[in-house]
Amino acid sequence: MTRDEIIRILDQVPGKISFLYENLETGERVGYREDQPLMAASVIKLYVMAAAFNQFETGKLRQDFSLPIYKKDCVPSCGALTYLHEGICVTALDLVTLMIIFSDNTATNLLIELLGMEEINQYIKSLGFEKTCLNRKMYDTEKSSKGIQNYITASETGRLLMMMYRGELVSEGASRQMISILKNQQLCSKIPFYLQALAEEPEIAHKTGEDRGITHDVGIVYGKTPFLVCFCGNETDTPGFERIMGELSLKLYEETNRSEAQNQNKSMDSMIGRKSE
Known part of the structure; x- marks a missing residue:
């Protein structure tokens, strides 16, 4: 073409x-x-994955770091974790995998907490990306209603x-x-x-x-x-x-x-x- x-x-x-x-x-x-620049939806998760692997590489976070998932952590759709039993344990690498292959919003939000939103954005900027930015977690309806969005x-x-x-x-x-x-x-x-x-x-x-x-x-x-x-x-x-x-x-x-x-x-x-x- x-x-x-x-x-x-x-x-x-x-x-x-x-x-x-x-x-x-x-x-x-x-x-x-x-x-x-466009509102990112779940494509921003690519950048969260990159920041996670950067912290795996530097030793700040281990791939096998394990944590329990509670109902208070869960947000609606997409993905699997919201529908699994209370207290199920997953690793940091599990969270990355679920975030990408099922676009799991709960996994994404837990990773943002583990990595730090500021640290994720610093890593994005270190790659030379000036317009991409993570400004809120997934399914944060309060911030979304105020026009606070993620951009790619x-x-x-x-x-x-x-x-x-x-x-x-x-x-x-x-x-x-x-x-x-x-x-x-x-x-x-x-x-x-x-x-x-x-x-x-x-x-x-x-x-x-x-x-x-x-x-x-x-x-x-x-x-x-x-x-x-x-x-x-x-x-x-x-x-x-x-x-x-x-x-x-x-x-x-x-x-x-x-x-x-x-x-x-x-x-x-x-x-x-x-x-x-």
């Missing part, structure tokens, strides 16, 4: 939309309002993923472990939607985010030629934008991995064509 074709598609999506594509071998890049940009999130891919986020080992967690993502209705139906399904390391009028999915799609892609939307038609995330991700994969995908995707193209009519 040409840049103009991608921009034409994104221009039709209502609301505040940003997008970033980068081929991780050639460096080819397409951006669309990628520096626009597609460009800074893309740089975070690039650092992880190159083994430069915290350390090579930490980057590898974070990517492994992201590859186990269980919320797969956006970037992976059509890709997971391929005969040879590519691995995808990604993180979603959603709230009322908000939908994001950001990650790395692995194949013969891997690429990163960040879709971010506020005040938008979430079902419509999510369909476009799936369609564009498939088309980008086909183009960057044409020799692998061209024979197995004819039926997929026709299906998308029917859905778009």
Whole structure:
């Protein structure tokens, strides 16, 4: 797809939309309002994970540090901890894993307490990210009602993923472990939607985010030629934008991995064509 074709598609999506594509071998890049700060929803959890691994690396927090979870700690959805028995013990690494693969809000809030919100933001700034900021916990309705939100940009999130891919986020080992967690993502209705139906399904390391009028999915799609892609939307038609995330991700994969995908995707193209009519 040409840049103009991608921009034409994104221009039709209502609301505040940003997008970033980068081929991780050639460096080819397409951006669309990628520096626009947007309310983060659960994509901010990527940065909490990075801060957690930084503290694991420095020894400030152990991966096997264990703590009990009580009902007073729990917030509604997403995830699992809210629905498990009182006093269940989990490790710091368990919290990171649940935060990412199930987008567990209780796990996220406990990690924010363990790591420290100020310390998380200091780490974000140390990476050179000026627009990304954690301002409140998950499901803090009081602060949210006052307009206090967490913010990301597609460009800074893309740089975070690039650092992880190159083994430069915290350390090579930490980057590898974070990517492994992201590859186990269980919320797969956006970037992976059509890709997971391929005969040879590519691995995808990604993180979603959603709230009322908000939908994001950001990650790395692995194949013969891997690429990163960040879709971010506020005040938008979430079902419509999510369909476009799936369609564009498939088309980008086909183009960057044409020799692998061209024979197995004819039926997929026709299906998308029917859905778009």
